Amino acid sequence: MNTSDPRRLITIARETGETEMAQPLDLAQRVRDLRKAQGWTLEQAANQAGLARSTLSKIENGQMSPTYDALKKLAVGLQISVPQLFTQPKREQVNGRMAVTRSGEGTAHATTTYEHELLAETLTKKQMLPYRAQVRARSVDEFDGWVRHDGEEFLYVLTGTIKLYTEFYEPVEMRRGDSAYYDASMGHNVISTSSEDATILWVTSLA
Numbered sequence: 001m002n003t004s005d006p007r008r009l010i011t012i013a014r015e016t017g018e019t020e021m022a023q024p025l026d027l028a029q030r031v032r033d034l035r036k037a038q039g040w041t042l043e044q045a046a047n048q049a050g051l052a053r054s055t056l057s058k059i060e061n062g063q064m065s066p067t068y069d070a071l072k073k074l075a076v077g078l079q080i081s082v083p084q085l086f087t088q089p090k091r092e093q094v095n096g097r098m099a100v101t102r103s104g105e106g107t108a109h110a111t112t113t114y115e116h117e118l119l120a121e122t123l124t125k126k127q128m129l130p131y132r133a134q135v136r137a138r139s140v141d142e143f144d145g146w147v148r149h150d151g152e153e154f155l156y157v158l159t160g161t162i163k164l165y166t167e168f169y170e171p172v173e174m175r176r177g178d179s180a181y182y183d184a185s186m187g188h189n190v191i192s193t194s195s196e197d198a199t200i201l202w203v204t205s206l207a
Contacts, residue, residue: 028062030085034078035060049077099123106132113137113189115197129204132158135192140165146187151205153184160198165189 035045035056042060046053050073058064059074066074075082099120106117115134120126137143146167155164156179164172164180167187172180182188184204192198 026062027066027085028060031056031074031078032060034080034085038078045077049073051077097123113142127206129206131202133190133200133202135160135162135190135198135200137189137191138193139191140189142191143189147189148187149184149204151184153182153188153205154203155180155182155190156201158199158201160192160194160196162198162200163191163193165191 035042038045040048042056043053046056049056051070055064055066055070056074059066059070071082071085075085078085099122101119101121104117106119107121109116109118113136115136117132119130119132148167157174157176159176161173161175164174165188166172166182173193174180190200
């Protein structure tokens with residue numbers, strides 16, 4: 001199996017994190033944070049929820065305990081469920097991370113079967129590993145067995161046609177615009193079936 005395939009890197013790309021004890025939820029702060037996450041003013045959020053601006057202001061400032069009816073309106077307006085209003089966010093704040101990779105500016109990584117272009121490399125501790133691949137292989141015999149790794153994987157055909165081989169399913173012919181989502185611990189390989197090398201977008205989860 002190709003140990004130089006970027007998908008093999010996911011086994012060492014995981015980061016460990018510290019767990020924190022849950023803190024009591026401040027509903028007023030939670031509602032304010034959810035509103036700001038939408039980029040809404042008090043007026044806009046109140047209109048979305050069908051509440052008076054003064055009512056929402058009092059809720060956000062802890063001056064009023066909302067009724068269940070008001071909670072339902074808030075949830076609908078904020079596009080979440082009522083339980084999510086009382087769910088502690090996993091992170092204390094939004095860090096606003098983003099990476100833009102211009103066409104052709106990803107890091108190239110060639111193997112005998114694929115030519116990968118790694119994307120969003122400037123971001124560390126990613127939850128996904130995105131890359132574009134030019135599929136060189138024309139036969140599964142070119143692979144040293146199945147490729148398999150932890151996580152899940154999404155494949156989208158950008159150009160050409162391919163055949164997706166998996167351990168437990170019949171081979172699938174795919175063309176531009178087709179996609180597949182599968183358990184990456186299941187053996188899988190991809191070959192080009194078009195005259196020119198096909199190109200695909202691969203996104204692999206790191207969890």
